[in-house]
């Protein structure tokens with residue numbers, strides 16, 4: 001079980017009192033990349049929120065980054081979240097400050113104090129997303145793809161074991177999306193596990209990887225590309 005970043009067994013996932021996904025069995029190895037697909041309202045966000053402990057796991061078992069979701073105390077939730085980097089479609093950068101200050105804000109909020117360590121970490125994460133010399137720019141001075149790379153850099157600051165990316169290419173054109181995908185795949189090759197929710201079939205075709213699907217209240221594996229009915233994902 002230790003080799004898994006996520007290991008969910010026989011879980012029933014609820015939103016309020018509604019059972020959204022039943023008998024969920026899903027595990028993700030260290031450094032593994034998986035696409036999460038499914039129609040609108042099929043439960044993708046519910047699965048992601050279970051992994052971040054935003055939705056409590058009431059039935060079944062779950063292990064995420066070494067934390068037992070069933071036994072997780074409220075005070076341990078921030079520690080779990082520290083191990084998870086999130087990347088969303090809408091960049092959510094602070095628009096009133098530079099790239100550097102956006103990253104600084106997160107480091108300070110998560111307890112970093114040593115100025116030279118902060119400077120070094122910001123340089124490292126910007127290097128990982130190939131934005132080394134853009135730290136002084138304001139978000140509006142960057143392209144959409146560059147802004148998304150800053151968001152990925154921000155997600156990497158605290159050395160996460162897992163990245164949850166929700167439609168990270170949603171607002172980007174194909175060429176820019178490919179750059180983002182290349183970075184995500186490089187991160188996965190470096191040992192970070194990645195779950196990417198997407199409706200973008202072109203991206204999945206171009207960067208094939210294990211794919212799971214929320215469908216009819218279940219989470220199913222669709223390892224073969226041909227098994228994915230892309231038309232049904234588009235509505």
Ligand SMILES: Nc1ncnc2c1ncn2[C@@H]1O[C@H](COP(=O)(O)OP(=O)(O)OP(=O)(O)O)[C@@H](O)[C@H]1O
Nearest residue numbers: 015016018020038039040041042043044045046047
């Ligand atoms: N707070 C809530 N209370 C009750 N039901 C909810 C709540 N949030 C979501 N649901 C319901 O749970 C089901 C799954 O929603 P979820 O957001 O997980 O779907 P999704 O696959 O992520 O959809 P999308 O592609 O729109 O993000 C839907 O039927 C939705 O209406």
